[in-house]
Amino acid sequence: MRWRRGYLRVVRSSFATVPFYRELWALGGHTDPVLLPGKAAVDGGAVVPSALTGRVGDLVPLAGGPADIDPWRGLGPVLAEHLAVTAGALVAVVDPTTPRPPVDLPEGVRSCVLDPAGLGGAYAGVFDEVANHLRRGERVVAVGGDKDLDQLAAALPELLAHRLTRAPVRAPDDLPSPVGPVALIAHPLLGVLGALGGCGRWHLDHCRVYLRATSAGAAYTLLRQRSPRLVDVIAGSGRPGLCPRHGTPVVEP
Amino acid sequence: MTLTARVHDPRADDEPSGWAEFGARCGLHAVWDYGLMRLEAWMSRNPAVLGVVRDGDRIAAAATVLICRPWWRKPRYASTPTTRTACGWPRWAEVYTPWLSGYPAVVFDPDLTDDGRRAAVRAFERAVLRHVGPGLMGITYSPVYADTVSVLNRPLCRTWRNDPTTVLPNEWSTEDDWLATLSKARRTSIRRYARKIDRDPTLEVREGWGRTDTDPHELATLINRHRARLGGLPRDPRTAVAGAFLAELLRRKDVRLLTYRDADGTLLAANTLLDHPSSIVLQHWAALAPAEGGRHNLYFDCYLRCVRHLISAGRDELTSGRGLVDVKTSLGFRERELHTVAVPRLAVGAR
Ligand SMILES: [Zn+2]
Numbered sequence: 225m226r227w228r229r230g231y232l233r234v235v236r237s238s239f240a241t242v243p244f245y246r247e248l249w250a251l252g253g254h255t256d257p258v259l260l261p262g263k264a265a266v267d268g269g270a271v272v273p274s275a276l277t278g279r280v281g282d283l284v285p286l287a288g289g290p291a292d293i294d295p296w297r298g299l300g301p302v303l304a305e306h307l308a309v310t311a312g313a314l315v316a317v318v319d320p321t322t323p324r325p326p327v328d329l330p331e332g333v334r335s336c337v338l339d340p341a342g343l344g345g346a347y348a349g350v351f352d353e354v355a356n357h358l359r360r361g362e363r364v365v366a367v368g369g370d371k372d373l374d375q376l377a378a379a380l381p382e383l384l385a386h387r388l389t390r391a392p393v394r395a396p397d398d399l400p401s402p403v404g405p406v407a408l409i410a411h412p413l414l415g416v417l418g419a420l421g422g423c424g425r426w427h428l429d430h431c432r433v434y435l436r437a438t439s440a441g442a443a444y445t446l447l448r449q450r451s452p453r454l455v456d457v458i459a460g461s462g463r464p465g466l467c468p469r470h471g472t473p474v475v476e477p
Numbered sequence: 478m479t480l481t482a483r484v485h486d487p488r489a490d491d492e493p494s495g496w497a498e499f500g501a502r503c504g505l506h507a508v509w510d511y512g513l514m515r516l517e518a519w520m521s522r523n524p525a526v527l528g529v530v531r532d533g534d535r536i537a538a539a540a541t542v543l544i545c546r547p548w549w550r551k552p553r554y555a556s557t558p559t560t561r562t563a564c565g566w567p568r569w570a571e572v573y574t575p576w577l578s579g580y581p582a583v584v585f586d587p588d589l590t591d592d593g594r595r596a597a598v599r600a601f602e603r604a605v606l607r608h609v610g611p612g613l614m615g616i617t618y619s620p621v622y623a624d625t626v627s628v629l630n631r632p633l634c635r636t637w638r639n640d641p642t643t644v645l646p647n648e649w650s651t652e653d654d655w656l657a658t659l660s661k662a663r664r665t666s667i668r669r670y671a672r673k674i675d676r677d678p679t680l681e682v683r684e685g686w687g688r689t690d691t692d693p694h695e696l697a698t699l700i701n702r703h704r705a706r707l708g709g710l711p712r713d714p715r716t717a718v719a720g721a722f723l724a725e726l727l728r729r730k731d732v733r734l735l736t737y738r739d740a741d742g743t744l745l746a747a748n749t750l751l752d753h754p755s756s757i758v759l760q761h762w763a764a765l766a767p768a769e770g771g772r773h774n775l776y777f778d779c780y781l782r783c784v785r786h787l788i789s790a791g792r793d794e795l796t797s798g799r800g801l802v803d804v805k806t807s808l809g810f811r812e813r814e815l816h817t818v819a820v821p822r823l824a825v826g827a828r
Contacts, residue, residue, distance in 0.1 A: 286553060
């Protein structure tokens with residue numbers, strides 16, 4: 225299957241060019257695909273996020289590349305697919321930690337970043353922009369944790385708060401039965417991995433994200449991010465599945 | 478004398494029998510440890526393989542050889558040895574130790590005559606040719622000492638002189654004796670830096686053999702950053718230093734790690750010293766640049782500490798590789814000539 229072929233390509237190329245995975249798999253092994261016959265691998269060669277602390281430089285291929293982790297990577301394509309976000313919309317990322325706006329939004333979509341603690345202070349200007357956008361009847365999609373979105377909504381006049389499209393994010397280890405119609409799966413290292421589909425299943429952004437089950441949990445791979453390379457990063461305990469309605473890969477919590 | 482030669486790929490082949498005994502006989506440094514060579518080979522673009530020449534069962538000569546891909550190709554680690562077969566892609570072989578820039582990578586049994594050495598070289602080169610296949614463009618030996626040039630040289634070969642390595646012969650019984658031979662300015666400055674470092678409460682200096690208290694990846698990052706800042710060698714056959722290799726190296730009882738840390742724990746500078754019965758090696762020196770928060774003059778403190786070991790342990794010499802010859806000369810180091818011998822494909826294995 226094409227999805228799997230993309231993953232195999234990333235694993236082989238990471239073994240051949242990325243210091244972190246070279247070290248991990250040459251010494252520790254990797255299964256499925258087996259890179260070195262006869263070498264048993266711990267957790268199939270998957271890696272826990274804490275093992276990447278301080279090692280981001282080693283995730284850059286030998287030929288060089290960026291070493292920045294973008295916690296909102298993949299936001300654009302997922303919003304475009306699941307929330308039909310198109311030109312003219314404003315995407316407001318509500319996040320007390322993020323230093324920069326998302327970079328992969330569809331053309332014509334604007335974005336801003338808000339710290340929910342600074343709506344009346346440092347972020348007052350941005351907050352006004354969000355409110356004005358809503359007042360004009362234009363679409364604003366707010367992305368963030370439930371509590372952060374609540375804070376933003378509470379700061380808006382009630383009428384405007386109702387117009388806000390909320391896209392709450394869930395960690396891959398926290399995928400409960402859905403409470404609302406919209407939710408995204410996001411991870412601090414891996415970025416946005418997928419979203420809740422209309423079918424009620426957690427759909428993966430399968431063009432960019434691969435999921436594999438290992439003994440240590442769900443291992444995610446970014447199929448298109450060349451650098452820093454993220455392969456088989458453990459996050460949560462979901463298993464890959466196929467949506468019977470859409471025929472595309474989902475995470476089964 | 479019947480010589481046989483074989484190339485061992487440390488990633489796939491077992492340690493050659495008698496390897497440790499040969500290492501002891503020829504006084505090889507820690508980096509010739511087969512386990513370390515295995516780690517090095519896995520983490521290399523141009524993996525070092527070990528050529529071993531035997532006279533009967535006994536090892537008579539050995540060489541570490543980097544099998545190099547053309548430098549213009551996109552950088553990648555070497556392909557896995559199980560899938561490697563001798564192939565037609567262009568490769569050349571550098572007889573070179575990636576970890577010791579001032580020492581030859583070809584070593585002969587001390588009892589081997591010059592004729593024996595020539596025969597061993599021929600057997601070795603043919604083994605390299607078999608290992609690499611028809612794509613082999615040539616073999617360079619770099620560096621070698623002057624007395625080996627005549628053993629390696631033959632028609633079609635080219636030889637030239639390299640930058641020299643630096644050597645401090647031990648002619649003293651105390652540290653003060655050594656300091657007394659330096660210029661007054663150098664002597665005073667070394668003492669002043671040492672006092673200043675000693676009294677600086679914001680600086681943590683630690684040295685020790687076989688240390689396991691330092692994150693090897695942190696050290697690797699510092700070394701690679703230092704190398705990158707100095708610009709590296711053109712067509713450098715080496716790959717960035719890997720933490721996995723350092724982890725194993727530092728664990729050895731004959732490797733001393735010296736670290737300088739800031740009050741907040743930032744690794745400012747580090748040095749590895751390889752012990753040896755006669756020729757000890759100031760191997761890595763890496764430091765943050767002052768612009769990155771690094772400190773001045775730790776370099777001289779590091780040399781003082783290495784010379785201290787040279788004298789107190791009664792070793793014959795301290796070597797400190799190539800480069801910065803002026804500074805090293807001011808510390809009493811002398812130059813040792815190094816040469817390169819380049820053997821084109823047509824002369825490989827020839828008399
Ligand atoms: Zn579905």
